[in-house]
Amino acid sequence: MRWTATGMLVAMAVLFFSTHALSEGGHPAWGYVNAFAEAAMVGGLADWFAVTALFRHPLGLPIPHTAIIPENKDRIADTMAQFLRENFLTPAVVARRMSGMNVARAVGDFLIASPEEGGDDTRSRITGGAAEMLAEVLESLDPDRLGNQMRSGLASQLQKLDVSPLAGRMLESAMADRQHRPLIDGIVRWTGLTLEDNEEMVKDIIHKRANSVLRWTGLDERISASVLDGLYKLLAEVLVDPYHPLRFKIEEGLEKLAQDLQHDPETRERVEEMKRDLIENPAVAEWWMGVWERIRQSLIRRAREADSGLGIEMRNGLADLGKALASDARLQMQINRFARRTAVGVATRYGTEIVTLVSETVKRWDATTITGRIESAVGRDLQFIRINGTLVGGLVGMTLHFIVSFM
Structure with a gap:
């Protein structure tokens, strides 16, 4: 598109110089052609200067108020972040947007996707990642501390049980x-x-x-x-x-x-x-720690073994969960409400941090990076500005020539 716009500008310049002599003593039509080419060349040059001035200095000359985006990228970053904060990450906007979304149904449809739609492969990736994460968590946490916490939880529940x-x-x-x-x-x-x-x-x-x-x-x-x-x-x-x-x-x-x-x-x-004596007996605590260690090692081994059956059980569980999410309206309502409240809470508590991340990321970009990314995003439309400027300028020039010729 840049070459097209530049080619039109060059064509108008060639047309202007080639018809200048003909317009003075030749047929009156050449005057309209020359006026069109002259005004189109001026319009194309003006729009080339305007578009170029957004991103860099035209012809490398440090003309004031050019290279606007690189010179003001920090202010643009802050303005962009503030715009996001005030118009997108407010609790009211997030709640209104989330109220029209059935998150639970979407998750359910995703989990029960047919094999032709990649459902089995998707569930395999999810369960594989979840199983590996479970193994990593069980290995990284202190086994004695985790075992004692679980024993305390069980003991607390047993104390309440008559x-x-x-x-x-x-x-x-x-x-x-x-x-x-x-x-x-x-x-x-x-x-x-x-x-x-x-x-x-x-x-x-x-x-x-x-x-x-x-x-x-x-x-x-x-x-x-x-x-x-x-x-x-x-x-x-x-x-x-x-x-x-x-x-x-x-x-x-x-x-x-x-x-x-x-x-x-x-x-x-x-x-x-x-029951109380049994719960508080050190021998029972030692027995439980041995049981817990065997359970932990078994879970880690089953999570990492592809043929252990844990993956199949998790995939079947995900499929059953997907069916429940897709068909149970009450469950959908509860999950959607939880998702909406969670999203609103995240926007309220972390909205500032999110937009700060956007602002700081843009500020860290150098002038070349931010110029290239914005120009690539809107580049075709920027070149259409130049093309339209060339054509509109030519039409205006021809109109003015028509008015002057009858004065």
């Missing part, structure tokens, strides 16, 4: 559904194994409790063996007989325990005290 009624209702429900029988079987088996592992201790207790006559005759050993055999037989009978009387006694005890856990203040207080 465990006793919950345990009582669970036990009562399990017994109503006859799901407590495997528990009784497990207790019986555990009792038998414990007794088997501690036979010598049982024999030693009977030996010490027996009198000297029994020990001298060796009857204490026969008594201890009989006691152990009887206990084993009793446990075996309880295990194989679902209607054994001892089972009913155990069930009665469990039923009473379920009622006491829900309604007896003393039992509930004892359970709460046990």
Whole structure:
């Protein structure tokens, strides 16, 4: 466009000089042509000077009030920043603009985009970046401090939880559904194994409790063996007989325990005290730190392994989130309200910093940079000014020649 405008100016100059002699003694039409070329040349030169003066000194001459943009770039930067602050980053403008945007629906449509629209690839990039960021965060944070914070949070929630009624209702429900029988079987088996592992201790207790006559005759050993055999037989009978009387006694005890856990203040207080002691026990804290470290290492490993399944789970989660955002009007309203309030808050709190960033960035540009960027942005229109100036000037010159010729 610059070459076009300059070519028109040169053409008008050639036309002016070539028709100057013809206009004085030749056909009257040559006078109009010469007047057109003369005024077009003047108009083109004037607009060339005006356009050039915006960005640089014409012909390198330090003419006053030229190179306007480079000489005033700092003032332009401040004015631009103030314009943005007053007209774009005010809470009212941001809120009005955000009120017409359905951010939640847009995010939902983005997340549920079909494979042909690049949805799977987009979700893969999002989940890949999120997984790597999760791994970096877990590695960068102090594991002991983070583990203690999570333990404190869990302990705080457990302190608020009334465990006793919950345990009582669970036990009562399990017994109503006859799901407590495997528990009784497990207790019986555990009792038998414990007794088997501690036979010598049982024999030693009977030996010490027996009198000297029994020990001298060796009857204490026969008594201890009989006691152990009887206990084993009793446990075996309880295990194989679902209607054994001892089972009913155990069930009665469990039923009473379920009622006491829900309604007896003393039992509930004892359970709460046990819960507090368990939470404050250093051994539990040490156990939790070991569990947390295994969880942390597992999360880091799964986040960095492409075939761990974490990425698939995250992609499925994003797709489900997208469907909810795209279809749930109530959820959209809540998220849009949150987005609007967040944007207004950012504009209110950080609007000055944002426009300061714009101002300081422009100020850091040198004269060549700012001139090149602005001229590139509006360059075609600037050259059209020169072209229009050439044509309009020529028409004005021809009109004036017509008026003068009849005076």
